[in-house]
Amino acid sequence: MKPVLEINNTCISCDNCRLICPENAVLKNGDEYRIESWSCTLCQLCVEVCPIDCIKVVEVDSSDEFIN
Numbered sequence: 001m002k003p004v005l006e007i008n009n010t011c012i013s014c015d016n017c018r019l020i021c022p023e024n025a026v027l028k029n030g031d032e033y034r035i036e037s038w039s040c041t042l043c044q045l046c047v048e049v050c051p052i053d054c055i056k057v058v059e060v061d062s063s064d065e066f067i068n
């Protein structure tokens with residue numbers, strides 16, 4: 001298991017997380033935001049600036065990454 005950050009569907013697309021991320025790990029597709037786990041360092045700056053606290057640390061089974 002390893003921790004990754006997930007943005008849940010209550011996101012209001014304020015763009016704060018994307019602007020603050022030092023790794024450019026927050027990707028935006030229209031109004032949908034997601035965090036690219038391989039470039040995210042888990043610094044959690046994005047978590048701090050999210051006004052509605054919708055970015056959560058979740059544990060994923062690392063073997064899931066190879067299932068497509």
Ligand code: SF4
Pocket residue numbers: 005020021022023024025026035039040041042043044045046047
């Ligand atoms: S935890 Fe840090 S590196 Fe990861 S997406 Fe948030 S701001 Fe970017």
Ligand code: SF4
Pocket residue numbers: 007010011012013014015016017018033046049050051052053054055
């Ligand atoms: S900071 Fe929070 S509400 Fe704003 S775009 Fe990022 S995840 Fe969505």
